[in-house]
Amino acid sequence: MELFVDIKKKLSGFTLDVSFETKKGVLGLLGASGSGKSMTLKCIAGIEKPDKGRIILNDRVLFDSDKGINMPCRLRKVGYLFQNYALFPNMTVEENIGFALNDRHKEERKRIVREKIEMMRLEGLEKRYPSQLSGGQQQRVALARALTIEPEVLLLDEPFSALDDHLRAFLTKQLIDTLSDYKGVTLFVTHNMEEAYKICDGLMVLKGGSAEALGDTINIFERPPTVAAAQLTGCKNFSKARYLSQNELMADDWGIKLVTGEIISKNIDTVGIRANYIKEASETNSENVFPCWPSFVSEGPFRVTIYLSIGKKKTNSEKYHLQWEISKEKWFHIKDTPLPWKIYLNPEKIMLFDKG
Amino acid sequence: MDYSPLWISINTSLCATLITFFLGIAAAWFLAWYRGRLKGVIDSIFTLPMVLPPTVVGFMLLVIFGRYGPVGKILNYVGIQIIFSWPATVIAATAVAFPMMYKTAKGAFEQIDRNLIYAARTLGVSEWRIFWKVTVPLAWPGIAAGSVLSFARALGEFGATLMIAGNIPGKTQTIPIAIFFSAQGGEMDKAILWVVLIFVISLIVMILMNHWNEYQRKKIMSTGRQ
Numbered sequence: 001m002e003l004f005v006d007i008k009k010k011l012s013g014f015t016l017d018v019s020f021e022t023k024k025g026v027l028g029l030l031g032a033s034g035s036g037k038s039m040t041l042k043c044i045a046g047i048e049k050p051d052k053g054r055i056i057l058n059d060r061v062l063f064d065s066d067k068g069i070n071m072p073c074r075l076r077k078v079g080y081l082f083q084n085y086a087l088f089p090n091m092t093v094e095e096n097i098g099f100a101l102n103d104r105h106k107e108e109r110k111r112i113v114r115e116k117i118e119m120m121r122l123e124g125l126e127k128r129y130p131s132q133l134s135g136g137q138q139q140r141v142a143l144a145r146a147l148t149i150e151p152e153v154l155l156l157d158e159p160f161s162a163l164d165d166h167l168r169a170f171l172t173k174q175l176i177d178t179l180s181d182y183k184g185v186t187l188f189v190t191h192n193m194e195e196a197y198k199i200c201d202g203l204m205v206l207k208g209g210s211a212e213a214l215g216d217t218i219n220i221f222e223r224p225p226t227v228a229a230a231q232l233t234g235c236k237n238f239s240k241a242r243y244l245s246q247n248e249l250m251a252d253d254w255g256i257k258l259v260t261g262e263i264i265s266k267n268i269d270t271v272g273i274r275a276n277y278i279k280e281a282s283e284t285n286s287e288n289v290f291p292c293w294p295s296f297v298s299e300g301p302f303r304v305t306i307y308l309s310i311g312k313k314k315t316n317s318e319k320y321h322l323q324w325e326i327s328k329e330k331w332f333h334i335k336d337t338p339l340p341w342k343i344y345l346n347p348e349k350i351m352l353f354d355k356g
Numbered sequence: 357m358d359y360s361p362l363w364i365s366i367n368t369s370l371c372a373t374l375i376t377f378f379l380g381i382a383a384a385w386f387l388a389w390y391r392g393r394l395k396g397v398i399d400s401i402f403t404l405p406m407v408l409p410p411t412v413v414g415f416m417l418l419v420i421f422g423r424y425g426p427v428g429k430i431l432n433y434v435g436i437q438i439i440f441s442w443p444a445t446v447i448a449a450t451a452v453a454f455p456m457m458y459k460t461a462k463g464a465f466e467q468i469d470r471n472l473i474y475a476a477r478t479l480g481v482s483e484w485r486i487f488w489k490v491t492v493p494l495a496w497p498g499i500a501a502g503s504v505l506s507f508a509r510a511l512g513e514f515g516a517t518l519m520i521a522g523n524i525p526g527k528t529q530t531i532p533i534a535i536f537f538s539a540q541g542g543e544m545d546k547a548i549l550w551v552v553l554i555f556v557i558s559l560i561v562m563i564l565m566n567h568w569n570e571y572q573r574k575k576i577m578s579t580g581r582q
Contacts (some may be wrong), residue, residue, distance in 0.1 A: 046478075047477070048477075072477075074480045082474070088476075088490055089494070099476070145475075345535060
């Protein structure tokens with residue numbers, strides 16, 4: 001199973017220009033809205049036509065602008081799960097799932113529909129209409145319908161965005177299980193980095209129509225190659241940086257000198273650290289310890305984000321240097337300790353981005 | 357009393373509705389997906405018969421179907437004379453009823469979630485089957501309303517019909533034309549009879565349509581057709 005994509009398409013506002021190859025498992029397309037994620041899927045499915053390039057799926061050429069090939073959507077054998085599931089509202093669950101099988105023999109058709117209904121645990125809902133189903137059930141019907149054509153690639157366009165929070169975690173697990181049975185390639189579009197991390201084996205980070213990063217998901221989260229990739233994978237703290245020595249830099253926006261684990265290049269441009277990697281300093285920490293004051297605090301139910309200013313207390317509470325994310329227990333503990341607090345930025349966790 | 361205008365009117369309107377049904381849906385389907393630069397121009401041309409005076413539509417049809425017109429010439433060659441024949445009443449009614457069908461069907465098609473059509477395409481289903489199994493059922497309330505409006509408009513056509521079909525009793529004399537000539541000839545009793553008749557027919561059609569709409573709305577609520 002192999003999918004090769006190399007396409008260009010001019011759109012209003014930006015040009016989509018992506019190139020990737022994936023062999024098996026789930027490749028995530030992570031990006032903000034308007035980064036070209038969904039358009040990439042639409043081009044692969046044949047709903048939209050790229051201006052230039054090639055799309056090859058298991059030795060079948062789906063699109064090749066040089067050879068003038070543009071295979072129609074219905075011949076591509078691409079399973080597409082739409083954001084709103086796109087179930088036919090005038091058909092029952094059964095009819096929706098069996099829609100693609102009209103050329104099969106009646107018995108065979110029944111058997112396949114039966115099989116998909118059991119696979120997606122939709123028993124008892126056969127005669128219902130889509131509007132009589134919950135969001136999670138609709139998603140399962142849509143997935144069952146997409147799988148009836150035995151697609152060689154499965155395209156999932158933000159499958160969880162229409163669902164309530166409490167359903168997400170459960171359905172994410174369910175989707176991972178379903179996908180592990182599926183032999184083909186899966187592309188998973190999302191703007192949610194947590195979903196991407198949980199579901200995808202590989203990741204492509206998109207910004208403004210082009211790839212900021214492409215590779216193994218865990219690697220990209222640990223070492224995002226660009227600032228945009230770091231932002232999209234959830235990093236909140238960035239500062240302009242200047243080279244001081246091989247392991248020391250000046251973070252201008254934060255007004256501090258930082259020691260790093262990684263060797264600093266003379267080309268250094270930006271430094272970043274994730275909000276949850278900042279720690280309260282202990283006695284043993286000798287370097288990268290800074291006094292700071294909370295500018296303001298945003299309390300979630302289980303986690304708290306503190307907006308810190310380093311060095312001196314800010315009078316203007318809108319300004320801050322760093323976002324610090326801690327657990328609620330930690331917050332109850334630190335809340336009453338005297339100011340300034342001391343924080344420690346672990347040199348190993350500091351991310352460096354060169355000019356480029 | 358000669359009831360031929362009633363049968364001529366109903367035959368003409370039914371034929372015209374049938375023709376507009378297919379023409380209107382085809383035109384609406386084409387334009388709902390057409391993305392070219394001429395979209396606005398084509399849409400205006402299709403809608404024009406609705407705003408033009410019927411005499412102007414009649415005049416244009418006369419030019420096209422007249423003995424020396426582009427279509428008239430060909431028909432004349434094979435021995436068919438359209439002008440002042442019954443088919444001319446159908447042509448006139450079709451021309452003025454077309455925009456009703458076209459506009460409502462186009463509105464209905466544009467309301468359909470594009471993703472439904474895309475989803476059907478990725479499932480390997482032919483365009484023809486998508487059209488009949490997905491598009492038409494979902495656009496059905498709009499298509500039905502368009503048909504009823506077309507029928508009502510065809511039934512009431514006067515100006516264009518008079519210009520290309522004339523007033524031949526038993527052949528091309530429809531109710532609206534019968535009303536005009538009865539009133540002009542001082543036969544007010546006859547005119548009133550036709551007026552009441554057309555009033556009743558139009559009212560029945562409109563009431564049926566409203567009922568049907570209400571029924572559809574309830575059906576949507578219970579089975580969830582969106």
